[in-house]
Amino acid sequence: MDKALNNKLTQDQLAELTVSFVQSIPYDERLASKVENLSALPKHPYEVLYEKSGICSGKSFLVHVLLDELGFGTCLFVFDEADHMMAGIKCPKKHSKFNSGYCYIESTSYHPIGFASIEFEKLNIENLVTKYSINLVTSWNIKNDINGKEYTDIEKNINLLEKLKNIKIKRKKFKAVIDEKSERLKGLKDNIDQLKTRMERFKRLNKRIKYNRYANKYNNLVSRFKRIKGVYNQLSDLYNRKGRELEALVDHLLIQKGRQ
Numbered sequence: 001m002d003k004a005l006n007n008k009l010t011q012d013q014l015a016e017l018t019v020s021f022v023q024s025i026p027y028d029e030r031l032a033s034k035v036e037n038l039s040a041l042p043k044h045p046y047e048v049l050y051e052k053s054g055i056c057s058g059k060s061f062l063v064h065v066l067l068d069e070l071g072f073g074t075c076l077f078v079f080d081e082a083d084h085m086m087a088g089i090k091c092p093k094k095h096s097k098f099n100s101g102y103c104y105i106e107s108t109s110y111h112p113i114g115f116a117s118i119e120f121e122k123l124n125i126e127n128l129v130t131k132y133s134i135n136l137v138t139s140w141n142i143k144n145d146i147n148g149k150e151y152t153d154i155e156k157n158i159n160l161l162e163k164l165k166n167i168k169i170k171r172k173k174f175k176a177v178i179d180e181k182s183e184r185l186k187g188l189k190d191n192i193d194q195l196k197t198r199m200e201r202f203k204r205l206n207k208r209i210k211y212n213r214y215a216n217k218y219n220n221l222v223s224r225f226k227r228i229k230g231v232y233n234q235l236s237d238l239y240n241r242k243g244r245e246l247e248a249l250v251d252h253l254l255i256q257k258g259r260q
Contacts, residue, residue: 012153015072015089016113022063023110028053036083056085059107063087068146075145077104088142089113095154100142103154112157160249167246174239181232188225192218 009017025048032055034040045062048054054062060076064087067074073090077097088102095114097104103114195218202211 010153011070011149012151014070015067015151016153018066018070019063019087019089019105019107019113020110022048022059022066022107025049025059025062026053027059027108028055031055056108060085060087060105063105063107064144068148071149072151073102073146073148075100075102076143077102077140078143079140081139086116088145089151090148091151091154095158098140102142102145103151112160113151114154114157115161164246164249167242167249171239171242171246174235174242178232178235178239181228181235184228185225185232188221188228192221192225195221 028043031040031043031053035042035055035057043051043054043058045058045065048058048062064074064076067087067089075088077086077088079085086104086106088097088100088104090101091103091114093099093101096102097114104116105111105113106116195214199211199214199218202208202214
């Protein structure tokens with residue numbers, strides 16, 4: 001903790017760093033299957049650390065223990081019907097899950113504090129959806145709640161998610177218009193090529209009147225093509241710019257992917 005504070009990390013950043021450390025520990029698929037078949041027990045927090053792998057319960061317990069050690073209010077969310085567990089951290093009640101006073105933490109892979117896979121499914125963002133894409137409202141209860149400091153940066157995470165949603169919506173709109181322009185350009189290009197072929201034939205036959213008639217049509221189509229191409233390029237630039245914004249925001253989220 002002292003090292004983190006010496007590096008000018010805030011208390012909330014320290015909590016996020018601690019959570020992302022546990023989230024980066026690989027998920028133990030073999031153990032999960034054994035636990036589901038009642039042929040093994042989940043790991044204790046120290047086993048998760050020592051063996052560098054774990055499932056939702058062991059990793060959530062580890063987050064819970066570490067947050068308690070850092071002085072944060074913490075709990076365990078247990079979802080019986082989904083057979084799933086998450087740690088919780090004390091946060092402003094208006095932003096807490098189920099009005100509990102705690103924001104949950106998905107420990108199986110990286111998610112910002114306060115969010116689980118279901119919030120990211122519709123965004124189709126790679127690496128942010130785990131196998132626990134479940135309805136977490138159906139059955140839940142809180143265990144081992146411990147009073148302590150509050151995590152206040154949840155609003156930052158909410159704003160990030162809203163920005164992601166807005167960028168996705170804008171990119172989708174740009175893509176629809178870009179596709180429509182692309183089809184128009186393709187049609188114009190076909191017409192331009194056909195006119196060019198006719199013009200060349202009339203030129204060879206020295207039929208100047210017909211050549212000039214088609215040349216006027218050709219020039220008009222080329223002018224229209226250039227106008228639409230200009231709009232197409234502008235929209236493509238905006239679409240790509242929004243893509244870079246999206247990547248930058250996702251970089252904030254996937255901090256355990258070698259981007260600390």
